[in-house]
Amino acid sequence: MTGAPFNYEDFAVGQRFASPSGRMDAAAIKEFAAEFDPQPQHTNEPAAAAGRFGGLIASGWHTAAVTMRLLMTGGLPPVAGGTVGAGVESLNWPRPVRPGDVLSVKTEILETRPSRSRPAYGLVRFRAETRNERGETVQEMTSTLIVPRRAAG
C-alpha cells in the first residue's frame, strides 16, 4: 500500500489501478484446495491430468483470494478505515489458473455514489480483471466498496 488512504471523495469514475504480480505454484494450489475445495482437479496431479481440465488447476476461490491480496497491494488504493466490500455483483473464472501462472489485477472505478442508508459513507463500484502472464483473463469481478466520506471540516 502506498500513498494516503482514500476517502470516498478521492475516488472518481474512470480511475485505473494495477497490482504487482504474484505466482501461483502447485504447492499453494494444493494447500488451499486441501482446506477449502478438496477436489481431485485441485489436489491430485495424476487425477487432474486425466480429468476435464487436463491438469492441475486452482480453485476459483483461491484465485479470488489471491485477487484480494493483489487488490490490497496496489490493485486498489488503500481505503480509510479498511477496504470493506458491500457486495459482489458478478464473479467469473473464464479460464483456469494452472501451476506457474503469474497473476496480476487491473481495476477501473465504474461508479461512485453516496450511501442512502449511511450518510457517513459512499459506495464505490469497480471492475477487477485478473490476468495471467500471457494477458489471458482468469477472473472477472464487479464489486462495490463502502468507503468513509471525508469528515466535514
Add this chain to the structure above:
Amino acid sequence: MTGAPFNYEDFAVGQRFASPSGRMDAAAIKEFAAEFDPQPQHTNEPAAAAGRFGGLIASGWHTAAVTMRLLMTGGLPPVAGGTVGAGVESLNWPRPVRPGDVLSVKTEILETRPSRSRPAYGLVRFRAETRNERGETVQEMTSTLIVPRRAAG
C-alpha cells in the same frame, strides 16, 4: 460426500441440501487474512476492537472459501467429474463472521437448463445461504454449476 455423484439430470428445481457446520476460530481468521486479506480488522485484535466492527472479523473471502468447503461436504451433492462453477452472479456478506461463529450452508436449486454451447453439459443455478449458529445470514450467494449430462445409453 455421500451418495452417487449427480449428473445434470439428477438436479431439479426446488431441491434443498444442507451442510454440516464448521467453527471459525480467531487463529484461522488471522491466518487466512495474513495471506490473502492483510487488514487490521482481520489480523489484529486490538486494532479490530477500535475499528468499525468493534472486534476481529473474518475476511469475506475466508467466509466464501469456508462456504465452498461446506458445499463440498453436504451443502451440495457430489457432482460427476467435479463441482465446477460457471460463475457467481451475486455474493454478499450481510453480517460479519466473528471468532467462535459456527457456520453452516443451506442451498436450493433455482434453475436447470441445458448448455447451448456445450451439449454434453447442463447448467444448474443455485442459491447458497451461509448462517451462523444464531441463524443469522453471514453470506448469500447465487451461482451456477456446469454439470455433465448423463451419457445417452
